[in-house]
Amino acid sequence: MNKSDFLYLLLGTSYASFKFAKRYISNDLVPEFRYDIELNISNDDPNLTQFTIYPEDNGKKYFNLEDKEVVAILCRNNKVPVWIDISVSKSDNEKTILSLLCAGRYTSDKNELYYNESGSGPFGIKSPNLPYGYKEGIKFKL
Template sequence: MNKPDFLFLLLGASYSSFRFAKEFVKNDLKSEFKYDLELNVSHDNPELKQFDIYPDDNGKKYFDLTDKEVVEILCRKNKIPVWIDIAVSKSDRKKTTFKLLCAGRYSDDKNEFYYTDGGSGPFGIKSPNHPIGYKEGTKFKLKKK
């Protein structure tokens, strides 16, 4: 997958996640987006030959990235993680921050992407983490930066 196509998917998933989060949170979410990124959450076996795997990514985290920085980090040899969970995680007066949790398996085969059937490629739209004691139907505040 080339970088412009991946950026298109990232922006679409961000907007979907942004809209979904509004159902749960009291915060006034801003349309300026930033990203916190966690690589190789799946800790895949480097012996898998079907995918590109980067064991050096274990434990790597990046914070306060732009969409273009995310694309630069995740697009490797025109391959991207086969799944990326995206959820709103923080909000302040200027921006909304998404957490991206990424598989360690990289592919350029769209059939390998977990959420292709839903139209979001590798992106799984998740709700913000609910606080302890969350009651369904009630909105909660996200932490601020």
């Protein structure tokens, strides 16, 4: 996947995640996005041969990134993580922070991307972290 295609998917799923989060949270969200990334949370076996794996990514986290910085980190040699869970995690009056939890397996094969059939490539839109005791239909603050 080239960087411009990845950026397109990132921006589209960011907006979709933003809209989805409004069902759950009472915060006033603004459509100015920044990203927190957690790499290789799947802790994949470096001996896998079907995918490219970067064991040096274990435990790496990045905070408050702009979209182009995300692309530079996650799109490597036209390969991207096979799945990236995206969700709203924080907000203030100036920006909405989206969390990107990333698999450690990278591929250039679109058929290997978990959410490709739904049109979002590697991105799976998730709800914000629900608070303890969450009751369906009652909005909460982040």
